[in-house]
Amino acid sequence: MAAKGYVEISVECCKGCGLCVVSCPVKCLEIKKTDTNSFGLHYSFQAEDKCIACKNCAIVCPDACITVYKKTV
Template sequence: MAKAKGAIVVDTARCKGCGVCTTACPTKVIELAAEVNGKGYHYAYMANPDACIGCSNCGIVCPDTCITVYRAKAGATA
């Protein structure tokens, strides 16, 4: 089975920094930023993007649907 390469996009303006996605990520890709968004929350971001496998766990558990997950087979070209 081919390995998958993933990426996420977080809507930082809507993220409330609950941290549910950080615990749901099996490869520990997501962390909360030291900076805050316009609402004063520490938002989620990809701290280790090379480890993302595109499993979608973070997007599924996000209570505010702030995370979009993209996935492609490793080595695939556009």
């Protein structure tokens, strides 16, 4: 079964603060420690396909770089 939702995180906009990672109730976001964006900052990404589209990460994101998608019934 496909996940209820998924998120898209703008790599260039993200500053890797990690607030989305701690706010995610299903712990599907992580900071990419092995790569950086063009500003030299680590960025967060969706590591596991179990997003429930609760929007918590997008609401706490200070840089407004998260778009949340939810499965249509």
